[in-house]
Amino acid sequence: MDAEVDVEALVRRAEELIAVESVAERPAALLQALDRVLASLPPGLTVERFESGGKPSALVYAGSRRHFRAILNGHLDVVPGTPDLFRPRREGDRLHGRGAHDMKVAALVMAAVFATLAEELPVALQLVTDEEVGGLHGTAHQIARGVTADFVVIGEQSALRVVTESRGLLHARMWAGGHTAHAAYPWLGDNALLTLMGGVSAVLDRYPVPAEEQWTTTVNLARIETPNGAYNQVPDSATAWLDIRYPAGDPDLEGRSPAELARHLGDLAGLPVTVEAVSPPHRVDPGRPEVGLLQAAARAVGYSGELLRKHGAGDGRHYAAAGIDAVAFGPAGDGQHSAAEWVDVRSIAPYHGALVAFLRSLPI
Structure with a gap:
């Protein structure tokens, strides 16, 4: 299956997804956002749905549930904002809107990557809707229900740098x-x-x-x-x-x-x-082989792939508590949680390519 991504088609899907006001106080919108991303996947995959605390989530894979070599994790909830922030706009290479950078575009890219590789590799796509309010009912809930992997990539914004540590x-x-x-x-x-x-x-x-x-x-x-x-x-x-x-x-x-x-x-x-x-703080050993492979994949598409610390906490801490290493790795942009949030459209294809190359480079 071709590993390239149709960037303009993905941006159109992103605009539709950004328009969904998927904040914690709107459970119907959370489900709508989840369903939109699931609808972008090809038929024949196993979609395991979860619900906890009024927050829906899903785990998608080929065949039956097992221990996965890797999980791609994306959250579809966003922080509240004024109505205009849910009207996406394109300005040159920048796509503006609530969730453009944090992290609806990354989730759609991850879904596209997963669709390419699901039948080829033991990977899963994890979509949650409560990261912005703590992640206890999404990622943590799924882990408590037995979801495990060797390594997890979370699509939080990083300009294709690899986040191995957070406070x-x-x-x-x-x-x-x-x-x-x-x-x-x-x-x-x-x-x-x-x-x-x-x-x-x-x-x-x-x-x-x-x-x-x-x-x-x-x-x-x-x-x-x-x-x-x-x-x-x-x-x-x-x-x-x-x-x-x-x-x-x-x-x-x-x-x-x-x-x-x-x-x-x-x-x-x-x-x-x-x-x-x-x-607790979250830290992954920078010498872990998967970290090096992800850095190499980023460098191969023209980005530095350098290691990065993040001041904010994310869902990686739930995996850390379960003894599973997780890093953040996402597209370029800026302004998350602000009125000026945007994602760099030029980083979408490299991000997609780096994820595909990384997953294919993993020893199985």
């Missing part, structure tokens, strides 16, 4: 109490929000925001709230949401249990902390 993720809430009073008489109260701000500042003193890109632990203050419904009240409680990203090797955070992490952050802040979610 861990920790979501925590910090709480402070006080007692209320009339705002005109603040000395009669104890402002919980001021106490909370002191605790947040203490955590940020330990993990300051870098002035430029650094491979280090960072803390984002995502939200502060009180139960106040009026200006003229001293708040008697306050809560902060913290999004913490940490690399492998952080002695404070790596390998700690949620209770230990909560205790560490609470000691820094001098306030109660609860850990809502934690995922």
Whole structure:
């Protein structure tokens, strides 16, 4: 079967897919996006459907389920956006729209690659719809149902570089109490929000925001709230949401249990902390043969294939937790999660070619 891809036809399918507002809050749209990609595949393949937490996903392969030599993983959900972001537009070599770069185009390319090689190689196509909200009901759910492979390629944007490392993720809430009073008489109260701000500042003193890109632990203050419904009240409680990203090797955070992490952050802040979610850092040995083969495939189509670290967490961490190595490898573009998101159409054919060459180079 010919390994080339019709780029213009794929862009047209991508435009249709980008127009589907497949955000977490729209379960019908998530299913519509999944069905559109599945409809692009040839008949005769096994389509195993999953559903968890209202999020549909699928695993596609030839014949019966087995341990796969490789899995191509793509997510079809996107972060919310204004209506105009779901009206794709082409400007020269750039295709703009929500999900163009993260990662509907990559998912369609992966589907095309899989369609080429499904009968030839022991590979599978994994399509999920919840990566942007944690991946527990898509990739992690399928792994829990026995889906395994030697190696996984996730189509997250990378300009055909190979992402072998990403930071861990920790979501925590910090709480402070006080007692209320009339705002005109603040000395009669104890402002919980001021106490909370002191605790947040203490955590940020330990993990300051870098002035430029650094491979280090960072803390984002995502939200502060009180139960106040009026200006003229001293708040008697306050809560902060913290999004913490940490690399492998952080002695404070790596390998700690949620209770230990909560205790560490609470000691820094001098306030109660609860850990809502934690995922460890993800790292693949750069010397693994599959990494070298993927780099070689990227170089063969004119890209550097260099190794890359990613600051954000992805579904690779679920495979890492199961002892399965996964890398991110996607097309070129920029602006994911922003109003300026775009994918470089010129990278579609090389991306397709590199994936085909990589899979065919794998020792079976």
